[in-house]
Amino acid sequence: MEHVLRSWAIASRLGDHVGVAREERGALYYVATLAWVGCVADTPEVAAWFDDDIAFRADSYQVDFSGLPMLGFMLRHVGTGGPAIRRLRLAGRLVATGGSGIQRGLMSHCLTTAQMAERLGLGPEVSGPLQQMFTRWDGRGVPDDVGGDQIALSMRLFHLADTVEVHHRENGTDAAIAVARARQGTHFDPAVVDAFCAHADEVLGDLSAVDDWSHLVAGEPGLQRRLTERELDTALEAMADFTDLRSPSRAGHSRGVAALVAQAAADTGLAPADVVLVRRAALLHDIGLHAVPATILDADGALTDTESERLRMHTYYTERMLARPPELARIGAIASMAQERCDGSGHHRGLSGPAIPVTGRLLAAGCAFRTLTEAREQRAPMTARDAAVELRAEVRAGRLDADAVDAVIAAAGQGRGKRRSGPAGLTPREIEVLRLLARGASTREVARRLGITSKTAETHIERIYAKTGATTRSTVTLFAMKNGLLDNFEPLEP
Template sequence: MGERDGGVSLAALLGAFSLATDLGLGQPMEHVLRSWWIASRLGERVGLDDSERADFYYTAVLSWVGCVADAPEVSAWFGDDIAFRADSFGVDFAGLPAMAFMVRHAGAGGSAWQRLRLATTLVATGATDVEHGLASHCVSTAMMADRLGLSAGVRDGLRQFFCRWDGSGVPDGVGGDRIARSMRLFHLADVVEVFHRTAGVDAAVEVARARRGSKFDPVIVDVFCAAAPEVLAGLTDDLDLGGLVADDPLLATPLADDRLDEALEVVADFTDLRSTFRAGHSRGVARLAGDAASGAGLPDGDVLAVRRAGLLHDVGLHGVPGSILDKPGPLTPTESERVRAHSYYTERTLARLPGLSRAAEIASLAHERLDGSGYHRGLTGAALPMTGRVLAAADAFQAMIEPRAHRPALSVKEATAALRREVGAGRLAADAVDAVLSATGVAPPRRRSGPAGLTPREVEVLVLIARGALTKQVARELGITQKTAGTHIERIYAKTGISTRSGAALVAVQHGLIGASG
């Protein structure tokens, strides 16, 4: 592959990924792109020049990506993280209003006792854990920008997503002109888009004025309010935002094939962060499905498409709350339907990428079954191509050998037997399952040293904390004292430069410590 044109630009890929991010915010698809468009129009009025335009686009479409990384933590505090974020647009999120908002949402969906306990803890601690989560969001997003090869300006701007003009945001004290202009523009546009879409121009102007000098840059607010009807007039339902990106010479350069695959891996890694149990899942599925497709004798083009589909097949999970994905007990019928809808969201998100149409089509088939019991279309038999059958079998096997909130990981032997039972029940195809099981091979030998000089024991600890284990759980799992476990964690953080669960997950996935079959 190498330098061959992959047919997809980085801007288009991230624009499509932003549609999935919208789902995680509880907003309609294109919220982030519409916010970028508003901010761009304002940028023209405050002197944003062409040299800044590309960086500004990437800052905008990646700004909310970090909400994926802290979804499990937000869910632990507030239940449905998507509902929490959707409601948060109506609050100037600082001081007493923010605390009151968090207390009202604490433990949502739980018992009265759980809600009281979490609300009391929030007040007693000053919501320091939530503040740490906001910082984690920004660090994770900046990590994504770095892996995608974006500029230092983009990375620095993304680190300021939760800053406020008055300096009361995260990190504390960073405000005013110290906040990148691109982020100040997006701060306003992100909120204004919601109010304009739901209540019109007057409501958009009103919220801008209400947060002038606290969240928003007063100069940008004044420019917006003076020209709001004109700025927002073009924001119609038929505005082709994807076309605007495709036609922009600064954004339209296609990625070479190898760079496209690297970018798809980044998207996959961040998608999997939505659940503490799924880190590395998409990479594992992609590797296994690609090997199985090759072993089954499929053409090279199909093998590539299946592997890419494995990386993308769970993008729609951004529309499923973390409280459902990590629920330890049975799902209710309503919760099950939200999970089943995620393959539809995957299809909708990837439809924006003609250059990945083959992979997108296969990705949407990951949860279909031969007997029609799968989702989201309920396809049967001959309607499922071999590519989709292989992906479905690979996804099922990979999920089985990974832990989930409601069960421990199955052994390879147990997963093999379970896959065979699915064949016997008529849900998975025998030839696809045979190809997947042939591709699993023998488990690789335990690595003797890890990334950043981690010892074998530290690698074990890294994998556990990447899966969401706390210090006491690490100690129990490895049969060591809690103090020893804490020392290992401190050394891991010092060696790798990370300090959060999501950061640990990204390091583990990048270095192949999780996500591999076998």
């Protein structure tokens, strides 16, 4: 955990000793934090040779990735976990081809990462170095015609920081210095290594404080730009697309779910802010799949219990990855509910009934529908009509919410027509008022929060009580909870 963040801290501190200006440290941050994002592009190639791509990359920090050491490492990991005959066959192909397929995968990694930077609106000072992720000072990396001072300083700093962070964390400062010296002039820039070794105690000191991510970012002037709402959507769409690259069968899945649930939410009568929230949550609901090996995602047969558990944990990782900054936490809370079920049989929390907000219910139904209509390794895609039948069977079994399924099926062009009101016929504005009431707001507070007159607020409250059949604040609050309407995860402002 926090490897990349600590790597950036090491590179940033080291940059102070090799002439990196303070205003350039923002670019260094993005180079360090995005450098490994492109692994989604080379994952199919890595998994084809070495099975568990995550374990392969973790182990690779222990070897200088060039020449005979690299070949020996690959031969030890090729076909990991498979039958001996398969491992021998793969090893023969690896030697015969010289690993050319892996090299192509690494180039794809670099180009993909650079494209991610461009989509996030970052400049050439970020996208350029990212294309040099697998270069080496001695010119024996990928591409093999780039080396020495041709490699951007930010990437030379990251190359060292990325490696020494692992060795320092596992075995201390002496081990970090030893690996830097061992790869000086081959993998690492000699001048960067000299600067690191001369100031290792300072550069590596108190890395435990690095876990305070928000504090570190707040202290960097180059990282203070705030996204507009449109820019945020663009960034989340980029994250969705790159997440779906991890598994070929899931290409376009996240965007498809987002479009479906956004339409369903609007047709259901949710407030515009909730429509935006559930769309953004849908874009990110699978981001936790980055923690699951590709061999599990693309398995063409039944998973073992251990593999199934690793797959089930991806919703936990989704929430964990989106827990900060706070602006993403609310999105993450909904995104992590994609696999929850009304009868408590889902994961990762096992929520049931009223504990699942309406946005979570819509996301679960939308994800299920979209998944059924996509091809997977072990099955052909269903038609939209057959998927609708399957979802209604899930409703009868108590696993999916009936209203959410109806809305998703209608949004997909199947079944019932559009319903433009919420539970009990509540309008989007009445749902907003109901949420405030349930959280203890008075009529005057409702008016202030929504920018309406007290008289208008009183009228909304009267209609809410009439439509829901409630007679007290407690009973109207129970109605809101039962129908999953209290999903804003925000306390009432004073």
